[in-house]
Amino acid sequence: MTATAPHPPELPALLVEDQVRAALAEDLGRAGDVTTLATIGPDRQASAVLAAREPGVLAGLTLVQAAFRLIDPTIRFDTPLADGAPLSAGTVIATVSGRARALLSAERVALNYLMHLSGVASLTARFAAEIAHTHARITCTRKTLPGLRGVEKYAVRLGGGSNHRFGLDDAILIKDNHIAVAGGIAPALAAARAYAGHLLRIEIEVDTLDQFREALAAGAEVVLLDNMTPDQLAEAVALNAAHHGLIAGGDYVHAVKRTVLEASGNVALSTVRAIAESGVDFISTSKITMAAPTLDIGLDIAMA
Incomplete structure (x- = not known):
């Protein structure tokens, strides 16, 4: 008898929103991203590409989207992938576009989650x-x-x-x-x-x-x-x-x-x-x- 394949795991945004909000508050501190506020005008627009630099397994997209959305709900986040996707060096994970200030202020928290959780998924896959x-x-x-x-x-x-x-x-x-x-x-x-x-x-x-x-x-x-x-x-x-x-x-x-x-x-x-x-x-x-x-x-x- 063929074993039933498990349904792919899912991480509802509601379950991570408070966690991501706390991470952003920790990073923004008492005065916000003073470097970005000092150097970038409020109306400047930008786009960004998230890409893998080594092979692995993707994990953490829900948290990444939450990080950008909580800084600026108008940010556009587009991805052709889903968590669990195999990555090669150079694989484009997502493009993000909107106000440059929001992209820069959310970048570190978004990457911290994405790099850590993808690392966990990747090492698990090797085992x-x-x-x-x-x-x-x-x-x-x-x-x-x-x-x-x-x-x-x-x-x-x-x-x-x-x-x-x-x-x-x-x-x-x-x-x-x-x-x-x-x-x-x-x-x-x-x-x-x-x-x-x-x-x-x-x-x-x-x-x-x-x-x-x-x-x-x-x-x-x-x-x-x-x-x-x-x-x-x-x-x-x-x-x-x-x-x-x-x-x-x-x-x-x-x-x-x-x-x-x-x-x-x-x-x-x-x-x-x-x-x-x-x-x-x-x-x-x-x-x-x-x-x-x-x-x-x-x-x-x-x-x-």
Whole structure:
């Protein structure tokens, strides 16, 4: 059976307007863009071209449009692309035209969002490409820049990744410190099940294969395998298959209900392929949000 392709992610302008407004206020300070006000007349018109200077994946157009629109609602923003589009060096992303003052004053905020989020999407795409021959998915974490979690996770999806928790309230993730305080894996899982509603997913983190066996015995639905080697991960996959009466390898992952396995720790472009080939379902890493380099994108202005 052919898997259904996911709908492309969408970032409604309403959800980012307050964030972009705060970024513009931070940049404009107490007196506005004094350089532009001092050197450019109020009626001067200009146009600008946003273009990629290196290959990557486009992300952040909604925020860019909001930056220009909030400075001057009459600014015209035209783009042939949509977020998620592949970029080559020289690809024209958009043209912007209108009052020159508005273009210059919004430029930095617009580029900051576009370069950062395109960088996140581009690095995610590189991770996703490394494991495309497996069933594993690359996923982000809660390690995001403060105030940017929603848009960074949006960029991860554009790059072909998936999202972990958005916050502390949308899933239960029992980590090592929770287990220590709760008195062990089985008591922690029992307490979580007693607390959770039927739609709240429960995941538990383990550091060793012995802990993983405990989690399986306690009926864990999702297990995070932390800082394990590919060989240990493969053994966990085999244990999982045996516990649920499955045959390891092949297409067992889609056969029946079983424990979902997530690998985390020591994830890099150089290691992610071996991790995925162990048979785990998800691979979580903070690198795609916290360590993504910005994508080089330029804005060049010409006088109208």
